Amino acid sequence: MPKRADAQRNRDKILAAARIAFAEPDADVSMAEISRRAGVGMATLYRNFPSRRELLEALYTDEVDALCEAAATVGGATPGARLEAWLQRFFLYFTSKRHIAAELLEHAAGDDPVFGRNRARVLAAGQPLLAAAQEARDVRDDLTLEQVLDLVIAVAKLPGESAYVEPILRTALDGLAPGRRGRADRGRPG
Secondary structure, eight states, X not given: OOXXXXXXXXXHHHHHHHHHHHHSTTOOOOHHHXXXXXXXXXXXXXXXXXXXXXXXXXXXXXXXXXXXXXHHHOOOSSHHHHHHHHHHHHHHHHHXXXXXXXXXXXXXXXXXXXXXXXXXXXXXXXHHHHHHHHHTTSSOTTXXXXXXXXXXXXXXXXXXXXXXXXXXXXXXXXXXXXXXXXXGXXXXXX
């Protein structure tokens, strides 16, 4: 059943305040602080999100929704450019949501359905982009989407400011192009 307009506005205000709060470095934000930032009472906060985990799951799922929608609408002149634009979006998503995911993981089992379901959604959304880029020969055909996303995640986990990390990401994404093999492949027939 759809929420009343004022109830939906309150929920959206809570999510917006929480999104900003959890994006801050070293975020350790209380539910009371989120309530204060959202301009709603604690009862309203807990009516919408009975626990901190439910709030974190809602934030995480909303961001996955946006990432999946971006896969269908991302622009670029070539299939490879569209994949790269989406991978850049994935990178930003991962770096900005690291605190939320870390806190969720802290209280979750390894096979938590929230992560499993959302990972499957991201893979399903990005797979057509990778397939089109590989078919157009913009991207190597020996990589899976899981490998490509793991590469982006590894770069996103590096410590440092964006001015330090972004050139590393650029180099990693350049390595997706066909014909660029590592030293071990040089000199091999093939």
